Amino acid sequence: MIAAVACTPQTPLLLPGLGGRPVPEIDRLRDAAAGAVTFLLEQEVDEVIVVGAARSTGPHPADAPDPTARLAPAPGRRSVPGELPVPLAVARSLLAGCDMPWSLYGAAQDAGPEVHRDLGAPLGRRPGRGGLLVAADGSACRTEKAPGYFDPRALGLDQRIVTALRDGDVSGLAALDPEACRDLLVSGRAAWHVMAGACEGGRWLARMPYEDDPFGVAYWVATWLRCDGEPRAPL
Amino acid sequence: MRFSLRGRALPDAPLVMAIVNRTPDSFYDRGATFAWEAALRRVDQAVSAGADIVDIGGVKAGPGDEVSVAEEADRVVAFVAEVRSRHPNLIISVDTWRHEVAREVCEVGADLLNDTWGGADPLLAEVAAEYGAGLVCAHAGGQSPRTRPHRVEYDDVVADVIRRSTALAERAVALGVPKHSVLIDPAHDFGKNTWHSLEVTRRIGEMVGTGWPVLVSLSNKDFIGESLDLPVDERLYGTLAATALCAWEGTRVFRVHEVAQTRQVLDMMAVLRGDRSPARAVRGLA
Numbered sequence: 346m347i348a349a350v351a352c353t354p355q356t357p358l359l360l361p362g363l364g365g366r367p368v369p370e371i372d373r374l375r376d377a378a379a380g381a382v383t384f385l386l387e388q389e390v391d392e393v394i395v396v397g398a399a400r401s402t403g404p405h406p407a408d409a410p411d412p413t414a415r416l417a418p419a420p421g422r423r424s425v426p427g428e429l430p431v432p433l434a435v436a437r438s439l440l441a442g443c444d445m446p447w448s449l450y451g452a453a454q455d456a457g458p459e460v461h462r463d464l465g466a467p468l469g470r471r472p473g474r475g476g477l478l479v480a481a482d483g484s485a486c487r488t489e490k491a492p493g494y495f496d497p498r499a500l501g502l503d504q505r506i507v508t509a510l511r512d513g514d515v516s517g518l519a520a521l522d523p524e525a526c527r528d529l530l531v532s533g534r535a536a537w538h539v540m541a542g543a544c545e546g547g548r549w550l551a552r553m554p555y556e557d558d559p560f561g562v563a564y565w566v567a568t569w570l571r572c573d574g575e576p577r578a579p580l
Numbered sequence: 581m582r583f584s585l586r587g588r589a590l591p592d593a594p595l596v597m598a599i600v601n602r603t604p605d606s607f608y609d610r611g612a613t614f615a616w617e618a619a620l621r622r623v624d625q626a627v628s629a630g631a632d633i634v635d636i637g638g639v640k641a642g643p644g645d646e647v648s649v650a651e652e653a654d655r656v657v658a659f660v661a662e663v664r665s666r667h668p669n670l671i672i673s674v675d676t677w678r679h680e681v682a683r684e685v686c687e688v689g690a691d692l693l694n695d696t697w698g699g700a701d702p703l704l705a706e707v708a709a710e711y712g713a714g715l716v717c718a719h720a721g722g723q724s725p726r727t728r729p730h731r732v733e734y735d736d737v738v739a740d741v742i743r744r745s746t747a748l749a750e751r752a753v754a755l756g757v758p759k760h761s762v763l764i765d766p767a768h769d770f771g772k773n774t775w776h777s778l779e780v781t782r783r784i785g786e787m788v789g790t791g792w793p794v795l796v797s798l799s800n801k802d803f804i805g806e807s808l809d810l811p812v813d814e815r816l817y818g819t820l821a822a823t824a825l826c827a828w829e830g831t832r833v834f835r836v837h838e839v840a841q842t843r844q845v846l847d848m849m850a851v852l853r854g855d856r857s858p859a860r861a862v863r864g865l866a
Binding site: 415417423532 | 643644727728729730731732733734735736737738773774775776778779782806
């Protein structure tokens, strides 16, 4: 059973050193993400299950090499086989120093929503109290300077995502349209579908400590805490 | 390797290619030479400052307003013809990925097609072959024209640059483009983040080592701006530092905004490499 969820962006900028020297916008984002992970670990969970976009759906070794050289080549830094998909590496970097066991699951970015519910639902049925760490972010088409340039449809789609995350709304995440997300460079769709599958049937107290788009990509940090059987707390 | 364009042999020394934008929205000059007269003045000034080549473009590289084939042709074809008539011996390059535009500019005297988007239009090389024009074969990482890189990854960016650009060069030669008129270009910042562009720069010697003449377009680009945290109008010294490194490693063509400054750096690097004698070395020798 998933007891709590932390949702952080999947941007490679969260990998240590990727942004060059300290960048204030990245530091603020990383602090918020680290805070959400701390919250997750405080919920008496037995394990951390990490989910992020990947080329194919399936588990990755917990100690797979970082993909830093693929994104940021530098003298003495070379790519090696078996590197983690970036979103999983980003999430794992936020677990640095964590003494709890963790497992890493990739969600194929081009698979349909039902496939992800198929991965998510079994994760949600695991015994014990699981902490789910989801690496996902929104559209990269929010401004003219954004990686994908400005697309007026991006703001509406991001609004649907942020509403679902802020309301603890499983069905809102499950309803994300893969085609629209692909067109608008929403990289987090697959991971959110898995999250929806893993969280289905629960009632969730959601909080969103961070919401911004400093580089034209929608970043959110959210936490969900299971509150089944209790009246939903005011947001 | 010998380098010639439409029958003209080029000096075995680094060449300066001056950027001439017939665009209202390019990142550096922001439309300063969009107007016909302003663009002609830019050509004249570039030539007098020591440019060997002018590279005329009608579409900004980044995303923005759609520019149709007809609009692009309107911006560059007649202009190329005018430059050709004013500067009969100047090497004229045209920055386009579209074969329709390429055909028209070759008709009016263009010598070189600068295909910065890495073969997005496969017919472009056929036009170069048909007219005996040269071709710049660039690496855009497979991205579509006018798109920005987003979370791009490479096993080894330099290996990918060499593989794709030399494959395009070999294809061009197979189609009939004169072998001595083909250049390869790593296309800094195209399909690359700043780390990738820096890696390509520090390992530019590996591209030179392929034997194909190498062109670099470093001028005032974002990888320099991000390295130094400087806006576009303060990137000249960073540009010249990268220029010096590439010149030391044997790069042949430098596509630039600032011609005179680049010329001076290249001349100094040629002296440092021993490719050129000092202009005057009498001090201490009298």
